[in-house]
Amino acid sequence: MQPSDRSPARNKAAHTAKAGLTALPFKKAGLTAQAIGESPPVAALLARARALDALDRQLRQPLPDALRRQCRLATVQSGRIVFLASSSTWAAKLRLHQNAILAHARTTSGLPIEKFAVKVAALPPVPRESTKRKPLSKASAEHLRLVARSLNDPELRAAYLKLASLAE
Numbered sequence: 001m002q003p004s005d006r007s008p009a010r011n012k013a014a015h016t017a018k019a020g021l022t023a024l025p026f027k028k029a030g031l032t033a034q035a036i037g038e039s040p041p042v043a044a045l046l047a048r049a050r051a052l053d054a055l056d057r058q059l060r061q062p063l064p065d066a067l068r069r070q071c072r073l074a075t076v077q078s079g080r081i082v083f084l085a086s087s088s089t090w091a092a093k094l095r096l097h098q099n100a101i102l103a104h105a106r107t108t109s110g111l112p113i114e115k116f117a118v119k120v121a122a123l124p125p126v127p128r129e130s131t132k133r134k135p136l137s138k139a140s141a142e143h144l145r146l147v148a149r150s151l152n153d154p155e156l157r158a159a160y161l162k163l164a165s166l167a168e
Helices: 008-018 040-060 065-070 088-095 098-109 138-150 154-164
Strands: 071-077 080-085 115-120
Touching: 040 071, 040 098, 065 071, 065 088, 071 088, 080 088, 080 098, 088 098, 088 115, 098 115, 138 154
Parallel strands: 080 115
Antiparallel strands: 071 080
16 A cells, blocks of 8 residues: 555545535435535425515504514414514513404414413624715715815825715
8 A cells, every 4th residue: 555545535525425425415316416505305395484574664663663672573383473582571561462462463473372471581693774875965976176276186186076076
């Protein structure tokens, strides 16, 4: 045996060949690799997560703003809707709205939801809704151009002019 034949990769390949295995069995069977999201179990899980997220946004929308930020839909299962609240105080406040939430959940989801539960737990982070940026006014753009003209640094001048070009 040559010293180069003792490499770990070569030994693994030799062991695989002796065992009658191939390194990439899906290629031998004519299968191709697919994206994780295209796998049926993962796709089903992703669809459920998206549906729960959409239902969560719909059910929390009519709640008072402070309460909306402190609770989140956890699951809908076996005729029961479960919310998470960040503290027992917020859980109690959410329970005051349970009849309205149940009615809204029945009409929105079309499911026979009869039970309501709230659990106190740390909430998963809720992505912030994108805020529309205010456009730069023409007056602000003109001030930026004036400042740019007075600058000696060419890079800084270019940055100010680029900002000014973002005006309405």
